[in-house]
Amino acid sequence: MNLLIDVLLIVSVLLIAWFGWSAGLTRSFFAVLAGFVSIMAAEKYPYQSGINYYLVFTICVLFFYMAGAFILRIVRFFYMNLIDKIGGAALSALVWLVVCINVVVPTLTYGTHALDGTMRSFYKTISISMHKNIPFFTDYVPAFLENKVIARQSSSENK
Numbered sequence: 001m002n003l004l005i006d007v008l009l010i011v012s013v014l015l016i017a018w019f020g021w022s023a024g025l026t027r028s029f030f031a032v033l034a035g036f037v038s039i040m041a042a043e044k045y046p047y048q049s050g051i052n053y054y055l056v057f058t059i060c061v062l063f064f065y066m067a068g069a070f071i072l073r074i075v076r077f078f079y080m081n082l083i084d085k086i087g088g089a090a091l092s093a094l095v096w097l098v099v100c101i102n103v104v105v106p107t108l109t110y111g112t113h114a115l116d117g118t119m120r121s122f123y124k125t126i127s128i129s130m131h132k133n134i135p136f137f138t139d140y141v142p143a144f145l146e147n148k149v150i151a152r153q154s155s156s157e158n159k
Helices: 002-023 025-044 052-077 081-109 122-133 143-158
Strands: none
Touching: 002 025, 002 081, 002 122, 025 052, 025 081, 052 081, 081 122
C-alpha cells in the first residue's frame, strides 16, 4: 500500500507541476489572488441584497484578471517567460505536495492500517521531515473529515 501511495503522490505532483509550467507563476498567482480578494470583497460589501454580491465578486475578478494580464505582458516583454514557467511549476508542485502530505493522504487513509509499519517510503520521509521542520502540520486532519470518519466507523461497528 505504501508503494501505491508513493506512486500516486509522485504522479500527481508531476502532473500539477506540468499544469503550473503551462500556466506560469504570474497567471497562477493572480488567479489565486483574484479568488481570495474577490470573495473577501464580496463578503465585506455592505449591500449584499440581490445580485450585488455577485457583481462585486465579478468586478473584483475582472480587475485582478486585467492586472495579471498586464503584469504577464511585462514579464514577456522582458523575456522572463522561462523564469515565469519554472516558478509556476515549482510553486504548483510545492503547494500540491504540502496539501497531499498533510490533507489528502491522511484523510484518505484515516482509520486504516495503510501507513502502519516500519517501511520507509517517499511519503513517510517527506511527512516526517515536514512535521519536524513545520510543527503547524503535525497530525493534521481537517476536523469535519475526522468527524465523518469517526461517524462512519461507529455506524459500521453497530451493524
